[in-house]
Amino acid sequence: MRMAPADAATAAARPMPEPRQETAPAARTPDLMAPRPFTVERVTRDVSDTFTLELRPLEGPPLAFQPGQFTMLYLFGVGEVAISVSGDPDRPERLVQTIRAVGPVTRAMTALKPGAVVGVRGPFGRPWPCAEIEGRDVVVVAGGVGLAPLRPAILHVLARRGQYGKVALLCGARTPKDILFRRDLRRWGGRLDTSVAVTVDRASAGWHGQVGVVTKLIGHAPFDPEEAAALVCGPEIMIRYTVQALNDRGVSLDRIYVSMERNMKCAVGFCGHCQFGGSFVCRDGPVFRFDRIADRFAVREL
């Protein structure tokens, strides 16, 4: 990967911010470890193995969050998993979380019906730097269910559209059936001030959209590489290829933010489960400025 030098000569030569620290320090605060009960209000099946829960606290205030933050969602008697908030940060009354069923806990969650109660801890983690990148072009690159943690950032940006330059959303999915949030994509794509491109890895002839890897979208997307900040989330291979393609187009690594996943337990920087090189994903991430972690991407099995 070519390491583009920090864009010292451009008008936007201010140093790029790191995601803000939002989490209270470690497990000194006991309620960070105690789940609050939330009722399932609605369940929506998004694509075959992915569904969205809308949750409301049984009592107490709604769960305010920053785009990119996650909760620890506890299915009583089964287990607890880290899930990003996928709802609108300006409307936190309902906690919205989009889940792909991949293992015991997430699969058991597919049986949740309205009225069921789950436990919620959080929100945790450093968010997407939505406020800090005001004034820039914004490129969002999402792979598969990676669109879920990006949805709040997209909604935040579009609700303050005038604060940003060009906005490009680039989404990759496995097949047309696996495209998440189609209704949102159509709505966002219908705006004259936002460009939306979707590509799938494979399709049959009924599909009229693009076919090919998501990185192919980066070369043609309308944004100024010297001025853009990129938000990237998806499988780790996709992140690697995407960062490379963004960097090849001229987006320096300090303007690329990625959201990382590691298995979690405490989610408050205590247990070390989520270690990623010298950081804990729950406390120092999940959103990282890529130049800070680039060295770790060159190392296998971190």
Place this chain on the structure above:
Amino acid sequence: MTGETHGLDRILARHPFFDGMPEGYRVLIQGCAANAVVKAGDYVYREGEPADRFYLIREGRVALEVYVPGRKPIVVDTLGSNELMNWSWLLPPYRCHFDARALELTRLITLDAVCLRAKMDEDPVLGYAVYKRFAPVVAARLAAARRQLTDMYGAPGS
């Protein structure tokens, strides 16, 4: 597909394929070129046909499909504005590898490969200039196809 040649010099001069190519060669290649328009749903070429042309897409989008008996064709790639299409004309046996179907109204420049192959044989410097523009395209498509093979969005552990 309908063809015409007017305005070609202007269109070719602007196309990235000709970036950095000596004007003399561009004029030479222009001798093998024609404009074409393909309507949505129509085929530009079919798998197995002689690869006696290649294309510069001006605007529009084309799907590369594999025909499967008794099923809908599988789309393996889509190409859009400014992309090169059909590199099979460079290598024997000069046969098209896929069906190329326009997904929307598509404007193309078609280049007569038989004519160009002869000119390239006569002038290897021209040949090299053309190969230099095709090799990165072929390499990028191979890399993209291999990434598609990783099935990166597949279920973990599957």
